[in-house]
Amino acid sequence: MANFFSTTKNKITTLAVLVAVGGGIFYLCSDKGNDVAPAYCEMAAAEVSTISSSITATGTIEPVTSVEVGTQVSGIINKILVDYNDVVKRGQVIAILDKTNLESELASATSNLVSAESDLNYQKWLFERQETLHKQGDISDNAFHQAQVALRQAQSAYNMRVEAVKKAQTNLGYATITSPIDGVILSRAVEEGQTVAASFNTPTLFTIAQDLTDMRVIAKVDEADIGGVREGQRVEFTVDAYPNDLFNGQVTQVRQEATIESNVVTYEVVISAPNPDLKLKPGLTANVKIVTLEIKDVLAVPSKALRFAPVPHSIDKDEVIENCEGATKVWKRESKTYKAYPVETGMTNGILTEIKAGLQAGDSVIVDRVTTAVEGMAGAPRSPFMPGPRNNKKK
Numbered sequence: 001m002a003n004f005f006s007t008t009k010n011k012i013t014t015l016a017v018l019v020a021v022g023g024g025i026f027y028l029c030s031d032k033g034n035d036v037a038p039a040y041c042e043m044a045a046a047e048v049s050t051i052s053s054s055i056t057a058t059g060t061i062e063p064v065t066s067v068e069v070g071t072q073v074s075g076i077i078n079k080i081l082v083d084y085n086d087v088v089k090r091g092q093v094i095a096i097l098d099k100t101n102l103e104s105e106l107a108s109a110t111s112n113l114v115s116a117e118s119d120l121n122y123q124k125w126l127f128e129r130q131e132t133l134h135k136q137g138d139i140s141d142n143a144f145h146q147a148q149v150a151l152r153q154a155q156s157a158y159n160m161r162v163e164a165v166k167k168a169q170t171n172l173g174y175a176t177i178t179s180p181i182d183g184v185i186l187s188r189a190v191e192e193g194q195t196v197a198a199s200f201n202t203p204t205l206f207t208i209a210q211d212l213t214d215m216r217v218i219a220k221v222d223e224a225d226i227g228g229v230r231e232g233q234r235v236e237f238t239v240d241a242y243p244n245d246l247f248n249g250q251v252t253q254v255r256q257e258a259t260i261e262s263n264v265v266t267y268e269v270v271i272s273a274p275n276p277d278l279k280l281k282p283g284l285t286a287n288v289k290i291v292t293l294e295i296k297d298v299l300a301v302p303s304k305a306l307r308f309a310p311v312p313h314s315i316d317k318d319e320v321i322e323n324c325e326g327a328t329k330v331w332k333r334e335s336k337t338y339k340a341y342p343v344e345t346g347m348t349n350g351i352l353t354e355i356k357a358g359l360q361a362g363d364s365v366i367v368d369r370v371t372t373a374v375e376g377m378a379g380a381p382r383s384p385f386m387p388g389p390r391n392n393k394k395k
Contacts, residue, residue, distance in 0.1 A: 041333050041366045041367075041368070041369050041370075042366070042367045042368040042369070042370055043333075043364045043365065043366060043367060044301060044302050044305060044364070044365060044367045045361075045362055045363065045364050045365075046299055046300070046301045046355060046359045046360065046361055046362065046363045046364075046365065047299070047300065047301075047361060047362075048297055048298065048299055048300075048361055049298065049299075049300040049352055050294065050295065050296045050297070050298075051293065051294075051295045051298060051300055051347055051348065051349050051352050051353075051354055052291055052293055052294040052295070052349060053291075053292055053293040053349035053350070054289045054290055054291045054292055054293075055221065055225040055228060055229070055289070055290050055292055056287070056288065056289050056290075057219045057220060057221045057222070057225070057269070057288045057290065058219065058220065058285060058286065058287060058288065059217040059218050059219030059220060059237070059269075059271065059285070059286045059288050060217065060218050060283065060284070060285060060286065061215055061216075061217055061239070061273065061280050061281065061282055061283060061284040061285075061286055062215065062216055062217070062218055062282055062283075063186075063209035063210065063211070063212060063214075063215060063216075063282055064210070064211065064214050064215065064216050065181070065183075065209070065210035065211070066183075066186065066207060066208065066209045066210065066282075067180055067181055067183070067207070067208050067210070068204045068206075068207050069094070069177065069179070069180065069204070069205055069206040069207070069208060070198075070202035070203050070204050070205055071097065071174060071177060071196055071198055071202065071203060071205060072171075072174045072198055072202060073097065073102065073171050073174045073175060073198055074195075074196060074197045074198045074199065075097040075098050075099075075101065075102070075175065075195070075196065076097065076098040076193065076194070076195050076196075077095060077096075077097060077098075077190050077191065077192050077193060077194045077195075077196065077205075078096045078097055078098045078099075078192070079095060079096040079192060080094070080095050080188070080190065080191070080192050081093055081094050081095060081096075082094045082095075082185050082188070082206070083185065083188065084185055084186075084187070084188060085184060085185060086184070086185045087183075087184055088179040088182070088183060088184070088185060088208065089179065089182050090178075090179055090180065090181055090182050091178050091179065092178060092179045093176055093177070093178050094177055094178060094179050094185075094206060095177040095190070095205060095206075096175060096176055096177070097174075097175040097176075097177070097196075098175070099172060099175045102168070102171050102172040102175055103172060105168045105171065105172075106165070106168035106169060106171075106172055108168075109161065109164040109165045109167070109168040110165055110168075112161045112164065113158070113161035113162060113164070113165050115161075116154070116157045116158040116160075116161040117158055117161075119154050119157065119158075120151075120154040120155055120157070120158040122154075123147075123150050123151040123153075123154035123155075124151060124154075126147055126150065126151075127147045127148065127150070127151040130143060130144050130147035131144065131147070177205065179208060180208070181208060181210050182210065183208040183209050183210040183211065184208065184209050184212055185206055185207075185208055186207040186208065186209050186282060187206065187207040188205070188206055189203075189204055189205055189206070189207075190203075190205050209282065212275060212278055212282075213274070213275050213276055213278065214272075214274065214275065215273040215274075215275045215280045215282075216249075216252070216270055216271060216272055216273050217235075217237060217249060217270070217271040217273050217286045217288060218268055218269075218270060218271075219268070219269045219270075219271055219286070219288045219290075220259065220266040220267070220268060220269075221266060221267050221268075221269050221290070222264070222265075222266055223258070223265040223266065223267065226254070226267045226269075228292040228293075229251060229254055229269055229290055229292065230251065230254070230292075231251050231252060231253065231254060232250060232251060233250065233251045233290055233291055233292060234248070234249075234250060234290075234291045234294065235248065235249040235250060235251060235271045235288060235289065235290050235291065236248055236249075236288075236289045236291070237249065237271070237273075237286040237287060237288040237289065238286070238287050239280065239284045239285065239286055239287070240284070240285060241279070241281070241284055242279055245279065247273060247280065247286075248274075249271040249272045249273045249274070250271065250272050251269060251270070251271055251290065252270050252271065252272050253269070253270035254267065254269050254270075255267060255268040255269070255270070269290070271288065271290075273286075293347060293349055295346075295347050295354060298346065298347075298354045298355075299354065299355045299356075299359065299360075299361055300352040300353060300354050300355060301330065301352070301353060301355055301359070301365055302351065302352060302353075302367055303348055303350060303351060303352060303353045304367050304368065305330050305331075305365045305366065305367045306328060306329075306330060306343075306345070306353055308330075308331055308366050308367060308368060308369070309331070310331065310338040310366075310369065314369070315338070315369075316336070318336055319336045319337070319338065320336060320337045320338070321337075321338045322337055322338065322339045322340065323340050324339075324340040324341065324342050325342065326342030326343075328342065328343055328344070328345055329341060329342050329343060330343055330358070330359065330365040330366070331365060331366040332363070332364065332365055332366065333366055338366070341358055341359070342358055343355050343356075343357065343358030343359055344356040344357040344358055
């Protein structure tokens, strides 16, 4: 008997829940539950603005002109006459190699030249004598031709000795290393007493920057952004050494060669970087912003306004929509009427769009229509599942 009453009680509870759920669904599906919620329009005014867009990249500060100074002869560094940061002039002696071996080579070449010159003079005298005898018929043609050959060989040997002397003199001159440009010593790779070998390649002894007041940034721009970069575009950049300073430059070159690192393709963009106060140092990392679009003093509206369009089923029953011809339009709300106005657009950065015709400065346009929440508003229908307000009155 007890089981019977328990089962009956469970069935009654289940039935009550189903009735409550059904009532809620009926409420939501009824006209009362479908009342349009109050709404307001988010507005924006057409204003004279600057439309700009930019891309970001990182780069390295470099001197515009820098020269690596090396040596074409091997030897021991005898003297170093400059140090880091020294200012040098073109032609100034900055280092001297030991000249002992080079002077010896020059002396040997000069001695060989003297010997070759003596042999040449003898062969000339011998040729002239043989030529006279040949004209008189006192010697054979073969003897005369041998004299000619000997003279030519002596002349060739003499010419070779002359070139050997010139080479020895040039090598001796290379032992005195001078600055090729006016500039500043950035690096020094050798010390006095160190041996340098120029057998296979030219060793770098110094790096000289021509003018540290005129620097440049070599920025690496991603392949997705390089299409918008052009020469002459304005650039802003910062360096970690001076985080509060903003430096300005200009794109001077977009290099065509691609660099691939870890399957990422980048292109080098050269940016001018005036450095009158010498804050920018070679090797600093620059955080670059290249302004790819910049239009000043144009009438503009938020781009979102051009995408807005009222939908009939989402507005109040007493509101009216007046559309217009044209592919591009903006909307205004006049009393209870949504009215469209055709406009002519120009450049855009995705946030603002230039308006060339159709609006005047100060005109308000609709950006969006926002529906407010209806629950809890005075006079608004309430869901039967929402709890009612507490009764705080004391009994």
